[in-house]
Amino acid sequence: MKRLCVVALAFAVLAGACGSSGSSTKSDAKVGPVLVNDALPHFDNPVTLRVLTHDSFAVTQSVLDEFEAATNVRVELMPSGDAVAMTNAAILTAGNPVADLIFGFDENLLGSVLENNLLQEYTPQRLSTVDPSYVLDSSGMATPIDHGDVCVNFDRVAFTKSATQIPTTFDGLTESSMMKKFVVEDPSTSTPGLAFMLATIAKLGGGDDTSANAKWLSYWKQLKGNGVSVVDSWETAYYGSFSGGSGKGDRPLVVSYASSPPAEVQDISLAVESSPTGVITDTCYRQTEFAGILRGAANPRAAAAFLEFMLGSSFQADVPGQMYVYPVVTGTQLPDTFAKYTAAVSNPLSLPFADVAANRDRWIAQWSALFR
Amino acid sequence: MVGALPLMDAAFESRGGTHRSSVWRLLAATPPLAFLGVFFVWPVFAILLRGLRPNGVWNLAAFSDVFSDPAMRRVLWFTLWESIASTVLCVIVALPAAAMFARLRFRGKRLLWSALLVPFVLPTVVVAVSMLGVIGGGGLTGVNLNGTVWAILIAHVFFNYAVVVRTVGATWSTIDPRLEESARILGAAPWRVFADITWPLIRSSVAAAASIVFLFSFTSFGIVLILGGLSHRTLEVEIYDQTAKFLHLDIAAVLAIVQLVVVVAILIWFGRSQRRRSVLVNQRSASETEQSAVTSSQRWLIRSNLLFMTVLFGIPLGLLVVRSFSTPSGWGFGFYQALTDSRGGSTSFVPPIDAVGNSLLFALMATVVALALGLCAAWAIVGNGSDVSNSRFSRWTDTALMIPLGTSAVTVGFGFLIVFDEPPLNLRSSLWLIPIAHAIVALPFVVRLLVPGLRSIDPRLREAASILGASPRRVWWTIDVPIVGRALAAAAGFAFAVSLGEFGATAFLARPDRPTMPIAIYRALGRPGDYNFGQAMAMSTILMVLTIVVITVIDRFRPAGVSEF
Numbered sequence: 001m002k003r004l005c006v007v008a009l010a011f012a013v014l015a016g017a018c019g020s021s022g023s024s025t026k027s028d029a030k031v032g033p034v035l036v037n038d039a040l041p042h043f044d045n046p047v048t049l050r051v052l053t054h055d056s057f058a059v060t061q062s063v064l065d066e067f068e069a070a071t072n073v074r075v076e077l078m079p080s081g082d083a084v085a086m087t088n089a090a091i092l093t094a095g096n097p098v099a100d101l102i103f104g105f106d107e108n109l110l111g112s113v114l115e116n117n118l119l120q121e122y123t124p125q126r127l128s129t130v131d132p133s134y135v136l137d138s139s140g141m142a143t144p145i146d147h148g149d150v151c152v153n154f155d156r157v158a159f160t161k162s163a164t165q166i167p168t169t170f171d172g173l174t175e176s177s178m179m180k181k182f183v184v185e186d187p188s189t190s191t192p193g194l195a196f197m198l199a200t201i202a203k204l205g206g207g208d209d210t211s212a213n214a215k216w217l218s219y220w221k222q223l224k225g226n227g228v229s230v231v232d233s234w235e236t237a238y239y240g241s242f243s244g245g246s247g248k249g250d251r252p253l254v255v256s257y258a259s260s261p262p263a264e265v266q267d268i269s270l271a272v273e274s275s276p277t278g279v280i281t282d283t284c285y286r287q288t289e290f291a292g293i294l295r296g297a298a299n300p301r302a303a304a305a306f307l308e309f310m311l312g313s314s315f316q317a318d319v320p321g322q323m324y325v326y327p328v329v330t331g332t333q334l335p336d337t338f339a340k341y342t343a344a345v346s347n348p349l350s351l352p353f354a355d356v357a358a359n360r361d362r363w364i365a366q367w368s369a370l371f372r
Numbered sequence: 373m374v375g376a377l378p379l380m381d382a383a384f385e386s387r388g389g390t391h392r393s394s395v396w397r398l399l400a401a402t403p404p405l406a407f408l409g410v411f412f413v414w415p416v417f418a419i420l421l422r423g424l425r426p427n428g429v430w431n432l433a434a435f436s437d438v439f440s441d442p443a444m445r446r447v448l449w450f451t452l453w454e455s456i457a458s459t460v461l462c463v464i465v466a467l468p469a470a471a472m473f474a475r476l477r478f479r480g481k482r483l484l485w486s487a488l489l490v491p492f493v494l495p496t497v498v499v500a501v502s503m504l505g506v507i508g509g510g511g512l513t514g515v516n517l518n519g520t521v522w523a524i525l526i527a528h529v530f531f532n533y534a535v536v537v538r539t540v541g542a543t544w545s546t547i548d549p550r551l552e553e554s555a556r557i558l559g560a561a562p563w564r565v566f567a568d569i570t571w572p573l574i575r576s577s578v579a580a581a582a583s584i585v586f587l588f589s590f591t592s593f594g595i596v597l598i599l600g601g602l603s604h605r606t607l608e609v610e611i612y613d614q615t616a617k618f619l620h621l622d623i624a625a626v627l628a629i630v631q632l633v634v635v636v637a638i639l640i641w642f643g644r645s646q647r648r649r650s651v652l653v654n655q656r657s658a659s660e661t662e663q664s665a666v667t668s669s670q671r672w673l674i675r676s677n678l679l680f681m682t683v684l685f686g687i688p689l690g691l692l693v694v695r696s697f698s699t700p701s702g703w704g705f706g707f708y709q710a711l712t713d714s715r716g717g718s719t720s721f722v723p724p725i726d727a728v729g730n731s732l733l734f735a736l737m738a739t740v741v742a743l744a745l746g747l748c749a750a751w752a753i754v755g756n757g758s759d760v761s762n763s764r765f766s767r768w769t770d771t772a773l774m775i776p777l778g779t780s781a782v783t784v785g786f787g788f789l790i791v792f793d794e795p796p797l798n799l800r801s802s803l804w805l806i807p808i809a810h811a812i813v814a815l816p817f818v819v820r821l822l823v824p825g826l827r828s829i830d831p832r833l834r835e836a837a838s839i840l841g842a843s844p845r846r847v848w849w850t851i852d853v854p855i856v857g858r859a860l861a862a863a864a865g866f867a868f869a870v871s872l873g874e875f876g877a878t879a880f881l882a883r884p885d886r887p888t889m890p891i892a893i894y895r896a897l898g899r900p901g902d903y904n905f906g907q908a909m910a911m912s913t914i915l916m917v918l919t920i921v922v923i924t925v926i927d928r929f930r931p932a933g934v935s936e937f
Contacts, residue, residue, distance in 0.1 A: 050801070055894070056899075058719055059719050060716050061714075077885045085617075230601075231601075232598050233497075235501070236500065236501070239905055245901070246901050246904070248905075257900075264901055321716065322716075324900075372443075372602050
């Protein structure tokens with residue numbers, strides 16, 4: 001008995017001893033350029049770099065190995081929930097972070113990231129290769145890494161079978177022929193759900209209107225009247241309610257990503273016009289994902305090197321196949337399925353990130369008042 | 373307390389040993405309570421304080437904000453009644469099954485007994501997507517309960533059925549059937565026999581199971597989000613939103629305090645109702661009390677229970693398994709093969725064998741910790757069966773160990789982040805936190821299994837041993853351990869199952885990548901395409917099979933006599 005209890009106590013103490021990683025000296029000194037002749041730096045002593053990511057982060061192992069071999073830095077990935085939970089966990093530990101680098105917050109989170117003084121400044125030398133339209137943060141804290149678009153997807157098979165016209169605009173979604181055909185995610189619990197709500201605000205306006213009659217809200221009233229279904233998450237919407245592709249539900253319209261249709265194609269020879277699902281490009285809302293060095297990072301120079309690596313050609317080319325998003329560096333080659341089956345989104349909707357930061361909670365509250 | 377026979381506490385009094393025994397009890401209670409203090413109370417307290425006292429100044433405005441908000445009152449009211457309704461419903465539908473397992477012999481009984489735990493370990497989202505395929509409208513039945521409170525209640529019964537059946541069934545099986553027979557011979561109607569004879573004997577185990585079901589339903593998160601639609605929100609959902617989504621730590625703190633108060637109040641109420649009216653009877657081994665179905669009502673009991681289980685579990689889980697074999701190119705193992713496809717060597721790829729290995733490793737560690745601490749706690753709660761004065765101490769220990777089940781996972785998870793941030797306990801990104809968090813959840817199950825086992829030991833055995841000169845430790849080792857060993861095996865089963873399926877507090881931790889099976893399932897489900905969905909179904913099926921295998925092995929060690937899950 002006693003022995004068991006002692007073992008249990010020893011266990012807990014041991015846990016304490018094993019868990020404490022040697023804390024390195026932390027400095028907030030500005031990180032200078034790390035590239036050497038445009039190449040990744042090599043650290044003389046082996047360094048461990050901790051990268052805080054959302055759960056959807058992925059990179060090809062061999063691409064990551066290139067970085068580790070070139071720099072002598074060992075990368076430890078730390079997936080920590082969805083982008084919102086990850087960012088808030090980082091805010092909670094601002095100044096004494098669990099990792100060196102954070103990747104995966106989007107422009108809807110950028111405002112609170114900057115406001116909470118989460119990052120330290122580093123402007124990558126390779127930022128010059130990035131399409132300037134993605135560089136939203138002028139303070140040099142947040143580096144854009146990839147972008148995607150949240151768009152309404154449709155089930156081509158269902159529309160063909162019922163000989164109904166596929167809607168092409170926001171207004172098309174509220175027509176009576178679309179009664180009970182559309183499923184969206186709750187903007188308060190889901191990232192694509194939030195993006196779609198912001199898309200309606202960007203498109204229809206009325207974001208300043210705090211009343212229940214704001215223009216964008218009137219649109220949602222029409223959607224509600226037309227039997228739109230609201231679910232908690234992308235998983236429930238896409239797999240549980242959507243009828244297209246791998247979806248198991250009965251609604252032919254869903255809020256998903258511009259990059260979802262390629263994932264539904266098994267055979268690359270399939271004609272684009274007959275791929276199982278497609279995208280309504282008019283509804284697309286731009287999402288850019290950022291990375292930054294956490295203030296108080298143990299290894300800021302290694303983190304800076306990783307930022308440069310993320311903007312390098314091998315990582316950028318790897319991004320579509322691994323995370324279903326697009327590179328931000330201009331001229332990066334896309335994989336074949338991507339190039340073929342994703343519709344070109346020429347003018348995605350967007351809102352200034354400062355507006356989103358200032359109004360997001362109120363917009364969600366207005367939306368919730370209508371739907372709850 | 374599960375106390376099948378609490379009157380035993382009062383049955384023997386040995387004055388001389390009382391003092392020494394209470395010292396021992398305090399000593400035994402120290403490790404579990406210290407563990408709880410460090411890994412539960414401290415982080416929760418810290419995150420509450422961060423919300424209510426930011427920058428060292430008290431800010432209690434959130435209290436009036438919350439209590440004056442009618443939406444919040446609605447949330448609280450809904451949480452309360454949905455959890456009470458779920459508990460009552462679950463007990464009502466599970467009792468006949470408990471009776472069947474306790475009294476009747478039928479083919480496949482052992483397998484079914486183990487398989488009962490499968491729903492308990494499956495990730496919520498997988499079960500919910502399967503359920504939507506059955507009751508989501510346009511599904512197999514054409515019935516659409518999506519977004520209704522019925523969907524929530526059915527799902528709560530789905531997940532918690534095993535808790536009631538296995539707890540009550542085990543206790544029921546130790547009750548001497550001759551008691552009921554005599555009553556019947558004396559002319560009592562069947563309901564009378566149940567009300568006057570059986571119910572008083574199983575009542576405390578019903579209360580023990582019901583309190584766990586209540587806590588799980590009270591803190592229900594995924595089910596409410598996915599199946600409850602927009603109009604149904606629990607306190608847990610609200611706390612999650614306020615913490616992880618909006619970082620309104622002050623409001624989250626107030627809600628967490630409300631949650632804590634309600635949970636403690638309910639637990640105390642359950643504790644009291646268990647204390648009253650317990651009876652001392654001889655226990656029988658399960659094999660002595662079961663018989664083959666002979667009467668038509670017995671056969672009807674078996675048939676109706678099996679039909680119920682087929683509908684509730686067979687259909688959604690069957691759909692899940694069917695989907696794991698239904699590939700775009702026809703029936704086959706394509707999705708299982710795809711599990712080993714690394715998609716060009718992606719870092720997000722989890723080799724299935726690794727996911728299984730990680731799950732088993734964490735479950736093993738959690739089980740060892742939970743068993744060691746649970747033994748200490750159970751022993752402290754039971755004592756040597758000789759002193760009544762400490763029964764309040766017992767009740768409080770038991771209640772304290774239950775509280776984590778009724779606390780929001782995000783509160784604990786974010787608490788971990790802010791307290792374990794410097795040496796010597798710089799644990800917040802350590803893998804150790806995973807088995808530790810699992811052990812906290814498993815602990816109440818272990819204690820509730822061990823306490824009746826320990827209680828069933830006749831104190832006279834211990835007395836005889838100590839009169840013959842055995843030290844307390846020797847008494848424990850030679851008397852208690854052999855008898856309780858089997859209950860320990862049963863407790864291990866539940867602890868293992870809890871850890872295999874747990875996806876709460878650990879989901880909020882920033883941890884080095886060491887994915888378990890539930891995490892692998894979520895990862896696959898987070899991506900579009902037939903093969904990703906199929907892999908999630910395939911991995912879920914593997915998790916189901918693994919659970920049945922592990923639990924069957926552990927159930928082999930089932931005690932012949934004493935009550936257990």
